[in-house]
Amino acid sequence: DAGVIQSPRHEVTEMGQEVTLRCKPISGHNSLFWYRQTMMRGLELLIYFNNNVPIDDSGMPEDRFSAKMPNASFSTLKIQPSEPRDSAVYFCASSPNRGMATDTQYFGPGTRLTVL
Amino acid sequence: AQTVTQSQPEMSVQEAETVTLSCTYDTSESDYYLFWYKQPPSRQMILVIRQEAYKQQNATENRFSVNFQKAAKSFSLKISDSQLGDAAMYFCAYRSGQGAQKLVFGQGTRLTINP
Numbered sequence: 541d542a543g544v545i546q547s548p549r550h551e552v553t554e555m556g557q558e559v560t561l562r563c564k565p566i567s568g569h570n571s572l573f574w575y576r577q578t579m580m581r582g583l584e585l586l587i588y589f590n591n592n593v594p595i596d597d598s599g600m601p602e603d604r605f606s607a608k609m610p611n612a613s614f615s616t617l618k619i620q621p622s623e624p625r626d627s628a629v630y631f632c633a634s635s636p637n638r639g640m641a642t643d644t645q646y647f648g649p650g651t652r653l654t655v656l
Numbered sequence: 657a658q659t660v661t662q663s664q665p666e667m668s669v670q671e672a673e674t675v676t677l678s679c680t681y682d683t684s685e686s687d688y689y690l691f692w693y694k695q696p697p698s699r700q701m702i703l704v705i706r707q708e709a710y711k712q713q714n715a716t717e718n719r720f721s722v723n724f725q726k727a728a729k730s731f732s733l734k735i736s737d738s739q740l741g742d743a744a745m746y747f748c749a750y751r752s753g754q755g756a757q758k759l760v761f762g763q764g765t766r767l768t769i770n771p
Binding site for chain 2: 590649
């Protein structure tokens with residue numbers, strides 16, 4: 541089975557540009573999570589969806605960040621305008637959400653974003 | 657809010673030896689889950705082992721086992737017969753058993769395996 545797919549794997553952009561990160565969750569998983577990893581703050585949740593509906597977006601840093609999940613097989617995280625402090629690795633994860641311990645979150649390979 | 661603390665930024669072990677990584681957490685909940693994830697240089701986050709808080713028995717997965725002390729809120733990972741491929745960052749994570757499904761991560765421990 542294919543795991544969580546993220547694209548692009550690497551993104552280099554200039555300050556002020558719009559950045560869109562993409563994620564395809566594992567088929568059949570109905571929860572999707574976006575995490576950000578930085579040296580200063582470690583791994584932190586940005587937002588998560590259940591059945592395509594945003595449940596908790598309290599980790600989204602500011603209005604420059606937005607996330608959508610138009611269907612069960614696709615999600616985007618958009619940063620507009622981007623700033624150098626947004627440089628980080630962005631992970632997407634998905635899980636089955638059956639209310640069980642086996643609802644493990646499976647992570648994608650991450651997108652390394654560099655904003656110059 | 658729940659917090660997870662890994663007090664060892666770095667650890668090293670000789671190949672074939674045993675090493676234990678520490679993790680403590682703070683929560684007022686009684687129902688929750690704990691996880692150890694491994695992040696090798698490829699940066700892929702890989703689940704190593706998980707523990708349900710209601711289970712007294714410590715989880716094991718081949719060479720990996722945990723020492724779960726619920727009263728002390730401690731969740732350490734033991735790696736036996738360390739192999740070069742075990743070299744990675746290891747993250748301890750907490751997830752509530754009710755409501756919020758997000759993982760709360762510790763800061764990580766970088767494990768080096770010496771040949």
